[in-house]
Amino acid sequence: MFLGALLLLSLGVLVTSDDTIYAPGTGALASGWENWSWSSTFDFASTAGPGGVESILVNTTSYGALSAFAETAFDNNYAGLRFDISGAQPDVSLYLSSSTNTIVSPSLPLTSMSALVNTSAFTTITVDFSNLPGNEGVLANNSWDRVNFQGGLNGAVYFITNIVLLDEIVVTPLILSAEPMGGNILAVTSQGAVDFSQLSATVNGAKVSLTQSATYSPPDTPAQTITYFTLSKPFSAGSLVIAANGTSFNYTIPAAQSVTINTLKTTSISPYIYGVNFPPDADYIKLLGITMNRWGGNAVTAYNPNGTFTNAGNDWYFENRNASPQADPFLQFISEAGSKSLFTIPALDWVAKDATSYSYPRTVYPDQQAYDPYNSDAGNGLLPNGSWVTPPPQSNVYSPWTTAQAAAMLEAMPIKPDIVTVDNEIEIASSTHQDMHPDPMGYDEELARVIATATMAKKTLPNVQVAAPSTCAWWFYWTSEIGYTDNAAHGNQDFLPWFLSQMNSASAKAKKRLLDFLDIHYYFAADTSANDAAAKALRLRMTRSWWDPTYIDESYIGTSIPPQWTEPNPNAVMLIPRMHSLISQHYPGTKLSVSEWSSTDDTDITGGLVTADSLGIFGVYGLDQATYWSEPDQLGPVGLAFWLYRGNGTFFGDKSVQVTMANSSADVFDVLGVYASTSESKKVSMVIINKDVVPVNLGILNLPAGKYFLRHFGGEAGVAKWQTTINITAHSDFVVPSYTAVFIQQQ
Ligand SMILES: *[C@@H]1O[C@H](CO)[C@@H](O)[C@H](O)[C@H]1NC(C)=O
Ligand SMILES: *[C@@H]1O[C@H](CO)[C@@H](O)[C@H](O)[C@H]1NC(C)=O
Ligand SMILES: *[C@@H]1O[C@H](CO)[C@@H](O)[C@H](O)[C@H]1NC(C)=O
Ligand SMILES: *[C@@H]1O[C@H](CO)[C@@H](O)[C@H](O)[C@H]1NC(C)=O
Ligand SMILES: *[C@@H]1O[C@H](CO)[C@@H](O)[C@H](O)[C@H]1NC(C)=O
Ligand SMILES: *[C@@H]1O[C@H](CO)[C@@H](O)[C@H](O)[C@H]1NC(C)=O
Ligand SMILES: *[C@@H]1O[C@H](CO)[C@@H](O)[C@H](O)[C@H]1NC(C)=O
Ligand SMILES: *[C@@H]1O[C@H](CO)[C@@H](O)[C@H](O)[C@H]1NC(C)=O
Ligand SMILES: *[C@@H]1O[C@H](CO)[C@@H](O)[C@H](O)[C@H]1NC(C)=O
Ligand SMILES: *[C@@H]1O[C@H](CO)[C@@H](O)[C@H](O)[C@H]1NC(C)=O
Ligand SMILES: *[C@@H]1O[C@H](CO)[C@@H](O)[C@H](O)[C@H]1NC(C)=O
Numbered sequence: 001m002f003l004g005a006l007l008l009l010s011l012g013v014l015v016t017s018d019d020t021i022y023a024p025g026t027g028a029l030a031s032g033w034e035n036w037s038w039s040s041t042f043d044f045a046s047t048a049g050p051g052g053v054e055s056i057l058v059n060t061t062s063y064g065a066l067s068a069f070a071e072t073a074f075d076n077n078y079a080g081l082r083f084d085i086s087g088a089q090p091d092v093s094l095y096l097s098s099s100t101n102t103i104v105s106p107s108l109p110l111t112s113m114s115a116l117v118n119t120s121a122f123t124t125i126t127v128d129f130s131n132l133p134g135n136e137g138v139l140a141n142n143s144w145d146r147v148n149f150q151g152g153l154n155g156a157v158y159f160i161t162n163i164v165l166l167d168e169i170v171v172t173p174l175i176l177s178a179e180p181m182g183g184n185i186l187a188v189t190s191q192g193a194v195d196f197s198q199l200s201a202t203v204n205g206a207k208v209s210l211t212q213s214a215t216y217s218p219p220d221t222p223a224q225t226i227t228y229f230t231l232s233k234p235f236s237a238g239s240l241v242i243a244a245n246g247t248s249f250n251y252t253i254p255a256a257q258s259v260t261i262n263t264l265k266t267t268s269i270s271p272y273i274y275g276v277n278f279p280p281d282a283d284y285i286k287l288l289g290i291t292m293n294r295w296g297g298n299a300v301t302a303y304n305p306n307g308t309f310t311n312a313g314n315d316w317y318f319e320n321r322n323a324s325p326q327a328d329p330f331l332q333f334i335s336e337a338g339s340k341s342l343f344t345i346p347a348l349d350w351v352a353k354d355a356t357s358y359s360y361p362r363t364v365y366p367d368q369q370a371y372d373p374y375n376s377d378a379g380n381g382l383l384p385n386g387s388w389v390t391p392p393p394q395s396n397v398y399s400p401w402t403t404a405q406a407a408a409m410l411e412a413m414p415i416k417p418d419i420v421t422v423d424n425e426i427e428i429a430s431s432t433h434q435d436m437h438p439d440p441m442g443y444d445e446e447l448a449r450v451i452a453t454a455t456m457a458k459k460t461l462p463n464v465q466v467a468a469p470s471t472c473a474w475w476f477y478w479t480s481e482i483g484y485t486d487n488a489a490h491g492n493q494d495f496l497p498w499f500l501s502q503m504n505s506a507s508a509k510a511k512k513r514l515l516d517f518l519d520i521h522y523y524f525a526a527d528t529s530a531n532d533a534a535a536k537a538l539r540l541r542m543t544r545s546w547w548d549p550t551y552i553d554e555s556y557i558g559t560s561i562p563p564q565w566t567e568p569n570p571n572a573v574m575l576i577p578r579m580h581s582l583i584s585q586h587y588p589g590t591k592l593s594v595s596e597w598s599s600t601d602d603t604d605i606t607g608g609l610v611t612a613d614s615l616g617i618f619g620v621y622g623l624d625q626a627t628y629w630s631e632p633d634q635l636g637p638v639g640l641a642f643w644l645y646r647g648n649g650t651f652f653g654d655k656s657v658q659v660t661m662a663n664s665s666a667d668v669f670d671v672l673g674v675y676a677s678t679s680e681s682k683k684v685s686m687v688i689i690n691k692d693v694v695p696v697n698l699g700i701l702n703l704p705a706g707k708y709f710l711r712h713f714g715g716e717a718g719v720a721k722w723q724t725t726i727n728i729t730a731h732s733d734f735v736v737p738s739y740t741a742v743f744i745q746q747q
Contacts, residue, residue, distance in 0.1 A: 019078065021068050021147060021163040024054035032071050036146065039064030039373050040155075049159030050086050050121050056160050060092075060151030062373050066160065069099060073145040078165040080129050081147065084122035085110070087158030090151070094127065096139070097146045106136040107150070111603055122161065128169050131223030134603070135635040135721075138222055171223060175199075177716035178242040178249045180695060181742070183732035185710075185724075186210065186229040186242065189717035198245050201231055204238040214724045220635045226722045235735050237697065256699035256733045258662035261676045263684065263702065265658035269619035269677060272340065274646050275627035277596065278325070282337035284634055289646025293334045294342040294595050294627040295327060295417075296424050296470070298432050303327065303344075304351035304399060305409040311352040311397065313433045317372040317380055318359040320352040320397055331415040342467065342595060342627060343417030344424050345406050347453045350398035350436050357397035359435035365389050381434055391435045398436060403456040410460045419465045419625075421519055421595065422453040425472040427495075430481055440481035443490050443498060450499075451506050454514040467517035467593050467625075469499060474525060474557055474573065484564040494565055496520075496579075500586035507587075517625060518583055521596035522575055525555035528600050533693075536606045539599070540691035541670035543613045545573035547621050550666050576621040591624035598629050599638055605714050605739055606691075608637025612741040613689045615645055616675035619656045640713040640721055644687065644743045647721075650709065652685050652743070653677030672696060683746040690736040698734045705730040707747040715740040 020030045027045030029035055035044075039061050046057035058066050081094070089111070096105040108127065110117060112134035117123045129139040149160065173192035178199075181187045186201060201208050210229040217225045237255040241248060275292030279285050285293065302311035303323055310323040327343065334341045360379040362371060368379035368389065381389055410416070427446055429437040446469060454466040471477055478494040480486040490498050496518070503515040528539040544551035552558040552571050561570045567578070576592065583590045597614070599607035611628070618626055632638035645652040657676035661668055673689035684704060690696045711723035715737040725747065728734070736742050 018167050019074065019165040021165065022056060022161060024161055027054075029068055034069040034071065036067040036069040037065060038067065040066065040151070042066070046159060049161070050119070053084075053122065053161055055084070055086075055122075057157075058149070058151075058160060059157045060155045062153055062155055063150060064155060064373070065148045065150035067146055067148045068163070070145045070147075073098070073100075073143045074165060075143055076129070076139065076141050078129065078167060079169040080127050080166045081164070082124065082126045082166055083160055083163040084124050085117055085158055085160045086119060086122045087117060087156070088119050089117055090156035090158040091154065092149050092151050092156040092158060095148050095150065096142075096144045097148060098143050099145050100143050103140070103142045105139055105144075106132060106134070108133050108136065109603060122159070124162075126166070126169065128223060131221060134633075135220035137220050137635070175244050175247050176224065178244070179715050179717075179737040179740075180235055180240055180251060180253065180735040181712065181737065182710065182726050182734055182744075183728055184231040184234045185213075185726050186231060187712075187715075187717075187722065187737075188227045188229065190225055190227065191223055194245075196227065196244065199229070200243050201229075202239075202241045202243075203231070203233060203236065208233045216722055216724065218721050220721065224717070226717070228724050228726075234729070234732050235697070236733060251695055253695060253733075253735060254697050256697045257668075258699045258701060259674055260660045260662070260701040261684070261686075261703060262658040262660070263676075263678055266655040266678060267620075267622060269652075269654050269656050270622070270624045271654060272625040273615060273618040273623050274642060275342070275625065276632060276642070277627050277630040279334075279631060282333045285334065285337035285339045287648060288634060288639060288642040289649070289651065290337075290339055290642065291646075292340050292342060292625055292627055294344070295325075295330050296342070296344040296421065296595060296627075297630065298424060299323070300344045301346055301348060301423055301426075301429070301433055302350065302352040302398065302436065303346050304353070304401075305412070307354070309352035309355050311433075311436075313436075314380070314431060317375070317378040318397075318435050319372065319375070319378050320355055320357045322355045328413060328415065331413065331417060335415045340418045342419045342421060342625075344421045344470075345410070345453055345457060346401055347406075347423035347426060347449045348429060348433065348437050349401055350394045351401045353395075353397060353399040359392060359397050360389065364392065388434055388438070391438050394436055403452050406453065407456050407460045410457065416461055417464065419467055419517070420453075420457050420461075421470050422450045422466070422468040424470050425521065427469070427476045427480060428472055442480045442482040442486045443495060446480070447499060447502050450503070451514060455510065458512060458514065465516035466514060467519035467595065468503075468515060470519045470521060470595055471496070472521050473523060477520065478565045478567065479562070484562070487564045492564070492566065494567060497582050497586050500582060500590065503590075504587040513589075515587065515590055517591045517593040518579060518587075519593040519595050520579070521629075522594050523596070523598055524600055525553060525557050525573075527555065531601065531604065536604070537670070539601065539606050539610055540613075543610055543617060543673070544666075544669050546575050546614060546617045547577060548572065548666060548669065549574045549577065576617075576623055580622070593625040594623065595625070595627050596629040597626060602632055602636055602638045605637050608641045609689050609691055609714060609739060609741055611638045611641035612644055612687060613673040613691065615641060616673050616687050616689070619652070619675060619677065637713070641741065643721060644711060644713060644741055647711075650711075650745065651679075652687060653679035653683070655679060657684070674698070685743065685745040687741065687743050688734070688736050689741045690738060693738050695738060696736050698736070699731065700734055701731070703728065703730075703734075704746060708744045709747055710742065710744050712740055712742040
């Protein structure tokens with residue numbers, strides 16, 4: 001044992017050169033490396049890639065991987081990994097793992113390394129282990145011995161070659177970006193030992209002097225540094241040129257648009273709009289300042305607290321499994337973090353009976369459309385023509401579940417939830433849980449289940465609040481799975497208004513409020529999947545669907561209006577005001593909750609800007625509670641949006657301050673979000689989101705002069721998170737670079 005350990009240690013120290021994992025010409029992994037790949041087909045000597053260069057042709061099915069195992073662990077002996085890859089932007093992520101423990105590195109999507117990867121040429125990618133892509137920081141110390149390239153849900157096809165662990169990565173000193181920020185600040189990001197003595201700035205042709213004020217190296221991007229400089233003259237409309245050592249950055253600063261803040265006009269911001277689904281741990285909650293935490297989604301419908309089993313439903317071949325996280329430890333760490341919880345109570349008639357059964361075995365249903373790549377006996381319950389097979393008896397994989405059992409579960413919980421929901425999206429149970437509830441759910445059944453669970457929950461936990469019906473999407477806000485005949489059978493009322501009225505009467509009868517929150521899920525309906533410039537602009541402007549009655553939704557909602565629906569202004573979503581109006585008509589006093597929503601792209605900077613813009617809107621429009629779907633990466637763009645408002649103990653205020661734009665065109669909100677707040681301390685905070693591809697310049701009237709804390713993310717430096725202190729003088733122009741979100745707080 002001892003000798004072995006010593007031998008490994010000394011081998012580690014002896015490493016002095018690169019270690020090739022795969023090179024052209026051999027048709028195999030290099031010696032010392034074993035092929036531990038899975039769920040894929042390969043050609044290890046393909047010459048079908050660009051230029052006929054020999055490479056591995058990888059064709060993975062769902063979550064399959066090219067995996068290379070090193071016979072001698074390479075630990076942390078290398079500076080990085082380089083490879084050449086070609087494909088149609090394949091959905092593949094790199095991670096390192098160990099055959100001797102369960103530690104894995106962050107999973108690094110190819111998109112966080114390069115946007116260039118294409119079929120006509122190989123792109124060389126170098127991953128620096130001391131500055132992992134996607135702001136993942138430094139590679140942890142571990143006995144690394146596996147390099148894995150794993151495909152996503154729909155697999156990936158690509159060519160890969162020249163895979164090498166690098167002994168050394170030489171960082172060239174480089175100024176990466178130099179952007180105008182605030183009234184007179186230059187935010188310069190750089191790598192390596194840059195000499196700033198040559199840095200100069202010219203405003204409208206006149207040279208201005210620069211004073212270095214602060215330097216900051218964020219832990220998530222340790223190899224990048226930001227240095228702030230103060231210009232001797234404030235920015236003004238016209239040209240700004242920054243030059244250093246042969247590089248130059250050239251901006252046109254637009255004329256300032258006037259924005260007025262009125263600290264005498266305020267409304268409250270609910271603290272519970274800064275929520276997420278499934279935070280991983282207490283540290284995450286504390287670092288991002290998360291205030292509400294939901295345990296929900298399709299996989300909790302079948303949660304059995306005895307044994308903590310669940311069933312994945314239609315998300316994964318209707319298979320039972322061990323629930324992760326389990327309810328009690330989840331509620332425990334949320335409580336330890338001082339945060340609040342929203343807990344989903346199963347409300348269909350069954351829960352998983354074990355961790356291993358599944359509903360559609362191939363042995364029983366031999367002719368199904370698809371089978372689990374990891375369990376070839378478990379099918380997806382569909383016939384090849386897309387129709388459902390007739391499900392087996394529920395008792396094959398489920399145990400019966402009643403409200404009495406739900407009450408016993410709540411009673412047994414050591415930490416009680418603050419809010420409960422009645423299951424999750426049960427209006428579509430006949431597809432998400434087809435095996436458990438094959439019949440389409442109608443208005444009456446859904447109402448009965450909500451009333452039964454709400455009554456039970458309020459009796460069992462007198463202080464708990466109830467949120468329902470957690471409807472999945474716009475279509476089902478107004479119509480059940482049964483269809484328009486169900487609307488007709490209920491006085492031609494759309495579902496949600498009918499539901500609110502019914503909950504109002506049921507509460508009157510019960511002599512207590514049975515519904516505290518109208519809870520819905522909201523996913524922007526426009527298609528932004530192309531992720532090109534037009535799709536990004538669409539993603540950034542569709543936040544107007546949260547509030548704007550003049551914004552015609554750029555999806556089916558904007559064009560099709562089923563005659564059965566009775567909603568006013570039906571081509572505009574204007575979600576928050578619309579729901580407030582329904583509440584005031586049908587069940588006044590009910591709060592509004594959005595327990596699932598998403599930016600549509602958690603890895604693109606525009607997704608982070610959409611999140612920051614949405615959080616600002618929630619404050620202004622008086623949303624009571626929101627939880628993002630799902631667990632945004634703490635270091636990614638969406639995590640940064642939460643961090644912007646709430647990170648590391650610095651909080652946006654709890655009173656929303658009125659902001660008025662001089663520009664009366666509603667289109668201004670396509671490209672700009674401006675939010676102001678104050679709090680007990682009377683200090684003003686603002687969040688400004690520039691969704692445009694050019695800098696924006698604001699003349700902010702009534703912003704008190706003085707010292708401000710500044711933090712920001714986005715911009716040309718990529719997903720960064722920087723912070724410093726700046727001076728703001730009265731009536732000065734305030735510049736925000738393109739694709740950047742800025743937070744300022746009066747000190
Ligand atoms: C590598 O492993 C995969 C999966 O086991 C297998 O399909 C493939 O043939 C192997 N290729 C080589 C060259 O060993
Ligand atoms: C990848 O494999 C699938 C079947 O698993 C096949 O249909 C497809 O043609 C393959 N693609 C390539 C490029 O080999
Ligand atoms: C394809 O990849 C090569 C190598 O990275 C790059 O030079 C080229 O610009 C890319 N082509 C496109 C159209 O993105
Ligand atoms: C890994 O271990 C080395 C030596 O103990 C230490 O200097 C380094 O900070 C560690 N790295 C990480 C990421 O923990
Ligand atoms: C200046 O630029 C040259 C050439 O681009 C580069 O090699 C050098 O590292 C730069 N030096 C500094 C200090 O930025
Ligand atoms: C900056 O851009 C302007 C407008 O495109 C151009 O006239 C000017 O020459 C540029 N200056 C530099 C230093 O690149
Ligand atoms: C869990 O166990 C308790 C005690 O044995 C039992 O009363 C209850 O019905 C069980 N619940 C389920 C869902 O099986
Ligand atoms: C699919 O096939 C099944 C069995 O042959 C049949 O009963 C069903 O009607 C078909 N569905 C469609 C949509 O054609
Ligand atoms: C959090 O704030 C403290 C105190 O201001 C600071 O020292 C620390 O570096 C910050 N941490 C992060 C991750 O920003
Ligand atoms: C108002 O905003 C729109 C959209 O950004 C812009 O096109 C227009 O130029 C602005 N008008 C003024 C007077 O700033
Ligand atoms: C802000 O103003 C103070 C006092 O006027 C000065 O000492 C400080 O350097 C200024 N900070 C910046 C970043 O310009």
